[in-house]
Amino acid sequence: MSRVVLAGGRELDAGTPAGRVLAGCTSVAVVTVAAAFRRPDALMSRIGTWADELALDHAVVSALRRSDALDPDVSGPIAECDGVLVLDGSPAHFVSAVKATPLLEAIVAAQGRGADIVWSGAAAAAVCASMVDDRGGALTVGLGLHDGIVVAAGWENWPRDRRRRLWRMVPESLLFMALESGAAVCSTAEPQVLWSSSSPDDWAVLGGTVEARRGGTTVTLENWQPRMP
Template sequence: MNSGTIDPVSDLVADPRRRVELDAVHNFRDLGGYPARDGAVTRWGMLYRADGLHRMTPADVETVRELGLRTVVDLRSTGEIDRWGTFPHDRIDVELVHHPVIDRTWDHDPDDDRSDHDFLVWAYTDMLAVGGARFARAIDELARPGALPAVFHCAAGKDRTGLLAALVLESLGVPRSVVLADYELTVEGMQRLSSWLTTHHPELAAGWAQVPSAFLAAVPSALDEVLVGLHLQGGGPFVANDELDRRLLAEAGASGIVMMPTADAFEHPERLVAAAMTWGERLDLEVEALMVLGRADALDEGAAGVVRRAKVVYLVGDQPLHLRSVLKDTPVWTALGDVLAAGGVVVGVGGSGSALCDPMVDPRGGAFTLGLGMVNGVAFVSASETWSLERLHRTLKLANTPVLCSPTGSAAIVRDGAWEHVGAIELHGDL
């Protein structure tokens, strides 16, 4: 009898049904059998993740045909497809969706001395910053009625595929420990790919041996750090752990709010509205969604009137530059000032909080620029732990005003005559 410790997570990911064994594709896996929200379990044979399906041999094609796939989502760039080809849809009747989540792969800098962990945190954060809307559309494609069974893949099945798999599994309520363990299976897939190249394509294997380790590594701690940052930035205020919101709204005496998903205009603002409505029900709070998504909306006097009548306005989303360009010097912007002047509350969440400030931190590089000017003499950086240390250091070095950073957990910065920090706030400088 084996008296060793049983690891239920390891048992889940090691299920023999998980790997689809093929000759020339080495990271093809079934995402079934994982515990999900409300006691559900992800179904076997419905959703797969893989590496380069252009490599399939005739025998591989027959094995994959038996899976009954309806949809193949190719996450690679156009250049990669032009060079290497694509899924053999002429031999298997599927809907082939080309959905590049990034326009080009990363280049190696020989002077880059970051650890594998630090490189992948930067790479995955950059991938989400550049291609967040594309990942969302890929998930929409997989959720389309009739899309399943489906497989999504990139070249190695590690980074683009790994990130999309994590986003899908987390959206289904799969525990983080399981998500990370599934991601770590890619290490074995990369080893199989390396061995296959050595045997079948020694000319490519020689180049593979020169690739920096970070380009081949799958580091669960890096993915974990990025997913934490994603929840902080993408979750906004409308999350299950809303005790901080409850306290702040009670202190404001608010029975209802107006929320504006302006800064998520390009990334499914309707989802943010739906989350806000659910959040409002939990707090017994009336939520009115004001869809100010473009500058024409902000120029509308009717929208300005809705804002002006509100006691609490939430500006939500992670695109502060878009928020600023939409609102600056418009009737809605003036109405927000009127709310403050009348003793009301304007809440900026995540990137929207940064946009309220002058100076505003430009998320593209960490430099300072002009914001909406509703909070002067202090800057705010949201979810700073997802930034590279180099970027945040540059921001703090350039600062000629205090900088407030919200690196982890629920946090708020309240100004009611004087500044108050609530939650996990880091202050650089003196308020």
């Protein structure tokens, strides 16, 4: 079963749970859309260093804007990989660039055939139907791949007043997960259940600091345990 991993950032730091989660893959496609505003040379260097540290074959899906995401050739490498890493960056740019595009379809198709998918930082927020906009902490419209959750990344950098305001905004029926940088949670449910689930039982903590709430109450996510063969 494919794993869906939501990371709080620092996905290119092999010393964090978020950075290590794809270590067992044969080859990984690294999707750069959300990171479009980073320096390209520094970003490519960081990706290469991360892949070398984990001894991973990798392909960079260098999509920076919507026109790239609309080009099926750009997303082609995803079909050859058993892991996909979607980088952190700008959630608003990510949604506007990839919504209803061949690139997003390729990532979803990879999950359907069993690839592990890591959505980090901005991308983790953006896959929710209700997306946390990190510019002001409000909720806006996301990609809608996960209807029952709301994700906030880089939680250690959120001022206390913004945290409280966001808690009040999140509908009580949804599972809210706040991930500090480097933290990661992993799906434990089948894909047909996961897209609409708001159950804490359908997510487990891979590592790092994660705060979860539902219905205004703190809930506990179990630590992830690998399945026995």
